[in-house]
Amino acid sequence: MSPKRIVERAAKKGLDIIAISDHNSAENTGAAVKLGRMKGMVVFPGMEVNTREEVHLLTVFEHVSQALAMQEEIYRRLEGKNDPKIFGDQIVANIHDEVEGFNERLLIGAVDMALEDVVDKVHELGGLCMASHVDRPSYSLISQLGFIPPGLDLDGIEISTPDAKGVVLNYVGEAPSLVCFSDSHRLEQIGAVFSTFFLEQPVFAELRKAFKGEGGRKIEF
């Protein structure tokens, strides 16, 4: 996985919009967004935050600067150092697939920040926040906390396969919007599942409207 290979693979799979959401880090989003612009693909910068409760939250921003501001919040509350022998090298790459550096933080760790505080921070920075893969038995809002806390201001709930829709709807009810993404950790997973956003243009403001179901925008999978 490198920014270049991800964008190329996504284009090949016919995707129009992707988001880069590494674990607790946004350091590779800049290169991916730049490559997207060069190759005519919309790439949004984001991050998958592992909260204090070990709940994964998928965050997406309009601008790299916002994702990096979120990253700063995360880094301040993330302890530990990566052991490449166990978790592999955490490479920061440029648009040419060259190694720019190594991220030495323990990115697999949990951030010492409560679920609600992460959601609020993402919104404060102008981003969208979803609960990741709630149909999975680990690191999901439902596995960790049993049910979706009332009043939690999420923009969406992500599931990892369309088959999980029925079960998850029991927990979620009507709102917020359900989405289905591939959570790709390897190139070959890209595009395995995806959601179709009905938008006027592939821009962030339209994504937000789609999550809210405004003006005929919608999300299907």
Add this chain to the structure above:
Amino acid sequence: MRVRDIKEMLGLELMAGSSGLDRMVQGGYCGDLLSDVMANAPQGGVWLTVQAHQNIVAVAVLRELAAIILVNGSKPDPKTIERGEQEGIPILVTNQGAFEAAGRLFMAGIGRTRNEGVCS
């Protein structure tokens, strides 16, 4: 044994839910996955966890648990304290880990049925 007695025995600090201190403790459970606790914690039990989120109070109410002990120095979120107070679920904290705290409770007879192999 009442929640109050456990508090004294383990030297726990009470953070919320003092109205539930006289509840009897019947058994216990350790777990940080609330989905698991919801499915398996025994009624009237004391629950040891590091999860500090407000959902723990709802789980305790649902399972009719006697009290929650946050172990390993974990501190309840402000909302958790609020909910614990409202629901009368004692929330206690300790720096002991779950293994040690549970071991002490078990030695004191919590969750032990008669003749279960612990020398006293």
